[in-house]
Amino acid sequence: MIRANNISKSFGDTRILKNISCTFEEGKTNLIIGQSGSGKTVLMKCLVGLLNIDEGEIDFDNRVFSKMSNKEKKNICKELGMLFQGGALFDYMTVEKNVMFPLSMFTKQSYSEKLDRVNFCLKRVNLENTNNLMPSELSGGMTKRVAIARAISMNPQYLFCDEPTSGLDPLTAGLIDDLISEITNEYQTTTIVNTHDMNSVMNIGDKVAFIYKGELWWEGTKDEIMKTDNIELNDFIFSTELTRRLKK
């Protein structure tokens, strides 16, 4: 379980996150939704420690991030996997090298052990036999899947995904959502997913937090979300013609 306790973050004079308190549960896909620019990515980067928060506390299973020594922080890093919005694959390495990278960096495994693990992870995301492709040769969906494979290569306890389905067609997006949710159930990870995609919310939203202009505006499950009378949330959900018609 990851807990954010009253965290705030500003860039210069603009406050991006305003006193957000939220918990993300183990074995569930916890969604953070909100309009583009509402602060989802900033919130996620604060959670994983890429950005320093101005106020508040973040704890990983009762280990408070801000009170940790650098060494402990580094150990937490090894327990978390992150999928970035654009995939963030290392573009001078093959798919295999990308997925193997954390293993080479942090384990003492032999090459064949590492290769087994890489092949296992690639198989898990349905990308067998792509080992020698370069990132520039991959489609959008494949890039995301390789990035997932890399994120899970170290068997993380915490999985972070920043807009895993953005830029993908609905079918591929669905596959990625399913993958994330399966991995979460299989390994009981604490999974946090940023998205503005209502399909994802309906597919995998075990728990949903709605961020509005940097504030936590609403929390609930995917079933509750359809019945809410929160105005801003309703505006967000029913922003497309399709969803409006469905509501009628």
Add this chain to the structure above:
Amino acid sequence: MIRMFGRYLILMGEVFRKPEKGNIFRKQLIVEFQSLGVESLGIIAIISVFMGAVVAIQTAYNIDTPLIPLTMVGFTTRQSVVLEFSPTIISLILAGKVGSRIASEIGTMRVTEQIDALQTMGVNAANFLIFPKITACLLLNPFLIVISMFLGIFGGWLACITTQMVSSQDYIIGVRYWFESYTIFYALIKTVVFAYIISSVSAFFGYYISGGAIEVGTASTKAVVYSSILIIIFNLILTQLLLT
């Protein structure tokens, strides 16, 4: 400006750490030797030969009294090439070629979140990305400059015998005349300092990009401009310190 220097120092503090894994560092170093050094050989060769040729022709052209022996052409060419043209001009060229490459490579990794990815894995990204590049430049540039010196002097010889202004023999006597090994030492010290400036300043501008593709372009321009200016300034300082 002072803030920028502060951030530069902080970054260098991150860079100069022991690499996480020695064997990975060595592999990276070889890659950098290839991309920062070997690939610059062509342009260095061309520029050095022509530079030496021009210096020789100009010197020969300016000697119009029989009181100055023609061996002066070889001597002057050697001195100019060793003291100034090879270490400084070639470093400026490398600032353009290698500097922009380092800045755009690291900058691209920043804007595509590859640096963030490294950091979430717990890798010290500054050390991982920048240390091999600085090390490669420090080790390799002296070799490049020595090659450039030989080619420059060779270019001068070529110019002399093709224009028949100076005989091959006179030129070679001149080149060997009054040679102090201290000049080589001075040139190599300059080269190493310039190599450090090029690699670290360019890496700095790449590392702290925020934004997108346009910023990558801006950063690599800045990298070249700043490292060139610093090279010129340090050239003066080092010359003052070492030659007077």
